[in-house]
Amino acid sequence: MRLRNFILSAFVASTFWGTVQAQSLGDAILFSQENNGGSARFKGLGNAQTALGGDISTIAGNPAGLGFFGRSDVSVTFNYLQNQNKTAFEGLSTTSNKGNFGIDQAGIVFHFPTRKSGNLSSGILNFNVGLSYDKTQNYNNHLTYEGNNMNSSIVNALTDIMDGNPDFTNDFSGSNMVERFGDATLGYFPLAVENGSKNQYNDILQKGNRSKTAIAFGANHSNKLYFGATLGITSFRYERSSQFIENGWTKDRAAILEDNPNSDFADPTNDKYDFVEASYELFDNFSQVTEGSGIDLKLGAIYKPTADWNIGLTITTPTWTTVKEDTRAYTDIDFYDNEAATNAFSSYESEFYDSATDYQLNTPWKFALGATKFFSRGLITADAEYIDYSTIKYHTLGSRVPANGSIYNTLNEDIKDEYQGAVNLRVGGEYLFNNIVSGRAGFNYFGNPYQYADDTNYSGSLGLGFKITNSAYLDVAVVHQVNSYKQNPYTINESFWGVASPVASIDHNRTNVLLTLGAKF
Secondary structure, X not given: OOOOOOOOOOOOOOOOOOOOOOOOHHHHHHOOOOOOOOOHHHHHOOOOOOOOOOXXXXXXXXXXXXXXXXXXXXXXXXXXXXXXXXEEEOOEEEEEEEEXXXXXXXXXXXXXXXXXXXXXXXXXXXXXXXXXXXXXXXXXXXXXXXXXXXXXXHHHHHHHHHOOOHHHHHHHOOOOOEEEOOOHHHOEEEOEOOOOOEEEEEEEEEEEEEEEXXXXXXXXXXXXXXXXXXXXXXXXXXXXXXXXXXXXXXXXXXXXXXXXXXXXXXXXXXXXXXXXXXXXXXXXXXXXXXXXXXXXXXXXXXXXXXXXXEEEEEEEOOOEEEEEEEEEEEEEEEEEOOOOOOOXXXXXXXXXXXXXXXXXXXXXXXXXXXXXXXXXXXEEEEEXXXXXXXXXXEEEOOOOOOOOOOHHHHHHHHHHHHEOEEEEEEEEEEEEOOOOEEEEEEEEEEOOOEOOOOEEEEEEXXXXXXXXXXOEEEEEEEEEEEEEEEEOOOOOOHHHHOOOOOOEEEEEEEEEEEEEEEEEO
């Protein structure tokens, strides 16, 4: 009996059929990663914020930065996001685009000085409170790719799913697209021609975002040590719909007889013979709606060894997240006498395979260390953040430890095997042209969370800041992010079929334009 892999890695399939397993390795990464929320100022600085203060971004970044506020402050950040995907699949290049506008951040800081006399500079000098909303992940994207596959068919993957799945076997065996091997212990084989020309097209639409509402407290001790804490409440909604389309031909009689000498499809007197050397169009559909909410705690500190240096540290707990997920998968197939035919002589519609699951997902701990050097007319700041993605944990809802042998144990073991620790690096600089205008630039490198797959992810940013009045300010930034990775539209049992799963190479470019309006009071 063939073995099959029910769990698809993050760099693997978008289409997931048969036994609809809501939780996957891909979702583990998708719902664990987040960008630090930031104003246009901090985004222009490469989002390096561990060792900087005095900006509303510090509420979600390093709450110790709240101690630098000498006045109350309020701001809102608007964002336009443009996605562009350039893909290469089976010899064909494709480009797709999707854009959207929204609010990236809004927040307010209340300044509470603890000393009435300005001559006193020791002890706790202020205790500030901040409230903020940050969009930490934008899922909106539209990805398409197509090509001519000469090596395998998605029907190979569907026959893999039939192994050990009686419900799907009973359903899909009536599709006239698969036949049992002459040796029944081997399962089923595709009637689709695997090593012939097949046009394949994958269309994936994603919607939703991940956001964090936070309350933070920060204090200033003697203008030397700044410390704070943030309580964050995360919520997200993720929607994905995908359709994989394959156009090809079924096998001739001789090819069918090689795998099953007694096949009804190879008997000219049987009605099934109509499906030999027929043109087909297969639609494999998947949809997913996932919603979750969770809570986390962040502790931060910034120390000034000298007046021109800041050293910052943050520790962020896992986000303990409760997740509700609904999925649906189904397949339709139309058969035609020839490529020119417009009316199908036979059609197949599978059952709907639905899944509704509630579970708990715990993201990794995060540790960040940063430093800032100040100059007479500017600064340079940098930080490094460590995240061990292999510690992501799925749990049965309401239980910290899944039962032995459960699917969650299997997922958690695969997470350990597939993922690794990663370091995110950020660096940025700011220069004051005059008392009104400042310029910024930054770079952000995202470490690869996968042990056995390439994932290149980095961004560059430019920004400007304008002091409009003594109270009002305006910041703008442009951030361009490039994420290069590979994806399998479907995976097959490569050792059994003797060919590799198809691979699409994807360059995902995201351009963010941000505008922050703020006022001190």
